[in-house]
Amino acid sequence: MINHSKWLIRIAAIYALIGALIGSDMAGREDYSIIPVHAHILVVGWLTLFVYGIFYYVFKEISMKRTAKLQALTSLIGGGLMPLGMLLYYKSENTATLLAFIIPAAILLLAMALFLVIVFFDKKLFSRD
Secondary structure, three states, rough: OHHHHHHHHHHHHHHHHHHHHHHHHHHHHOOOOHHHHHHHHHHHHHHHHHHHHHHHHHHHOOOHHHHHHHHHHHHHHHHHHHHHHHHHHHHHOOOOOHHHHHHHHHHHHHHHHHHHHHHHHHOOOOOOO
């Protein structure tokens, strides 16, 4: 699980920088039209991936290893591509950009559902309590 943690935190750090750069650019241009994209990059890309990474670092004893691997992978895909798809959709609303937004969002929802399954049903997770 440490490997999942490392990559989730590393990718989260990249999104933190991207979110900060977008925020700085918006403030400099005084154009706040992509605030939702900026917010989603920070919340989904930075915060959520970082929290998942810390979770896997703290809870190393997980019995649902395949579920955890799928959860980390879907988080990275959905968390990375959903804000990008959102940005594309804001710039040009059409079917292709809508799908570029909705498909990664669905993958991200799957990641969140898998996380819920791990937290509630993994037998080793809270075995020390």
